[in-house]
Amino acid sequence: MAQAHSEICEQQLNGVSEEIELLHIEVFTDEGQDRPGREDARCSRNVLRKQRHWERQVAAKKSKRKEEKMRRKLNREQQTGGRAGGPLLTKRVLKAITRERLAEAQCTGLKLCVDLSMTDSMSSKEVSRLAGQLRRLYGSNRKATQPFHLFLTNLREDSCLYKECIRMNSGFLRYMMDVTEDSCLDLFPPETVVYLTPDAEHALETVDSDKVYILGGLVDESVQKRLSLSRATELSVHTARLPIDEYMVKKHNPKNFHSKILAINQVFDILLTFCHTGSWTEAFHTWFPQGKGYIVAQDVSSTPDITVAQS
Ligand SMILES: C[S@@+](CC[C@H](N)C(=O)[O-])C[C@H]1O[C@@H](n2cnc3c(N)ncnc32)[C@H](O)[C@@H]1O
Numbered sequence: 001m002a003q004a005h006s007e008i009c010e011q012q013l014n015g016v017s018e019e020i021e022l023l024h025i026e027v028f029t030d031e032g033q034d035r036p037g038r039e040d041a042r043c044s045r046n047v048l049r050k051q052r053h054w055e056r057q058v059a060a061k062k063s064k065r066k067e068e069k070m071r072r073k074l075n076r077e078q079q080t081g082g083r084a085g086g087p088l089l090t091k092r093v094l095k096a097i098t099r100e101r102l103a104e105a106q107c108t109g110l111k112l113c114v115d116l117s118m119t120d121s122m123s124s125k126e127v128s129r130l131a132g133q134l135r136r137l138y139g140s141n142r143k144a145t146q147p148f149h150l151f152l153t154n155l156r157e158d159s160c161l162y163k164e165c166i167r168m169n170s171g172f173l174r175y176m177m178d179v180t181e182d183s184c185l186d187l188f189p190p191e192t193v194v195y196l197t198p199d200a201e202h203a204l205e206t207v208d209s210d211k212v213y214i215l216g217g218l219v220d221e222s223v224q225k226r227l228s229l230s231r232a233t234e235l236s237v238h239t240a241r242l243p244i245d246e247y248m249v250k251k252h253n254p255k256n257f258h259s260k261i262l263a264i265n266q267v268f269d270i271l272l273t274f275c276h277t278g279s280w281t282e283a284f285h286t287w288f289p290q291g292k293g294y295i296v297a298q299d300v301s302s303t304p305d306i307t308v309a310q311s
Contacts, residue, residue: 052254056291063290070286074143098142102176105141109149110209110275113184114264115195116217117154118227119161126219131164133219136265138175144272150177152217153184161217185235188212195232198261199225200239203246207275215264242270247280248294252307258293 089097114134119127134152141147155162165172184193195214196204207213214237216228232239244260251258262270266287273283285296300308 059290066290071143099176101145101147102142105147105149106176106178107149109147110207111151111188111212112148112268112271113151113153113187113212113214114217115153115184115214115228115231116159116161117183118216118218118231119159121224121227122219124160127160127164128168129219130161130217130264131168133263133265134165134217135169135172137268138169138177140265140269140272141177144276146275148268148272151184151187152177152179153182153187155179156181183235184212184214185237190235190237193235193237195228195235195237195239196241196267197226197228197232197239198241199229200232200241202240203243204240205243207271213271215267217264219263220261242267243280244284244288244294247284247297248288249297249300249308251293251295253293256293257291260292260294262289262292 114137119130122130138150141150169175180187192210192212193214194204194211195216197216214232216231218224218227229239242260242262266289269287270283273286274280277283281296281298285299288294288296295308
């Protein structure tokens with residue numbers, strides 16, 4: 001009996017120490033208790049830092065799970081052609097449907113260019129990340145029931161980005177989009193062009209088939225502020241920002257971090273969902289990254305553990 005009891009105690013202790021190990025929290029024994037005060041303060045700072053790190057990891061995992069769920073839902077919708085409970089289609093048929101949709105988009109779809117004229121000021125790491133973002137952007141377009149007509153402008157075949165796209169993005173040369181060395185203004189009249197930039201004064205209200213939307217091919221690693229706004233000014237075209245201020249509020253967070261600057265594929269996912277649903281609220285709710293310190297205004301009342309920060 002006594003032996004069984006001590007085995008249970010030992011198992012419980014093992015469980016607790018495993019949990020502590022998972023949390024990466026340092027625990028001090030009696031010997032450590034009479035350390036000088038400074039040492040104690042340093043230790044508790046370490047514990048807090050590690051706890052915050054752990055909380056950030058949990059939040060990131062939660063956000064990834066949500067994105068995965070959304071992706072699976074979109075895949076399911078695509079497989080059934082948007083009809084719940086519809087028949088599952090074979091891979092070959094799905095591929096044919098995707099190609100047909102993309103071909104149709106190249107004739108009648110909404111137009112979006114990624115302006116790749118600014119890659120010279122980017123590091124090779126940033127160029128690789130941009131190649132990855134272009135792959136994700138194209139992947140989202142392939143899955144869309146109403147894809148955009150995509151253009152990669154100012155992309156030279158001898159550029160590092162072009163080489164990186166071929167190296168990293170399998171099938172890049174067969175992507176169903178227009179790749180050109182020309183600039184967006186060689187392709188479209190300036191009055192139809194709307195350059196999307198986080199620094200624009202006016203918010204984008206809707207997505208219009210008479211307009212051509214431009215995303216700046218930039219990665220914000222070594223944050224180059226207002227670069228896309230300067231580029232739009234140089235081209236003398238209209239600008240617009242995503243209507244984040246109009247539909248979202250700042251969320252309180254320990255670092256008081258709030259950013260409205262998104263990666264090009266994130267902006268594109270938001271545009272696709274807005275075009276599909278007509279709702280900015282839904283588009284931001286689905287795609288706005290959790291770590292940016294914003295929450296959709298409508299979601300505040302249904303999320304009691306969130307506190308809104310002063311703007
Ligand atoms: C990583 S951002 C580049 C931010 C960069 N500092 C700049 O100069 O704009 C890449 C591109 O995504 C688009 N973008 C990102 N956040 C946006 C927002 N809040 N509103 C509109 N466009 C945005 C813009 O086209 C921008 O050029």
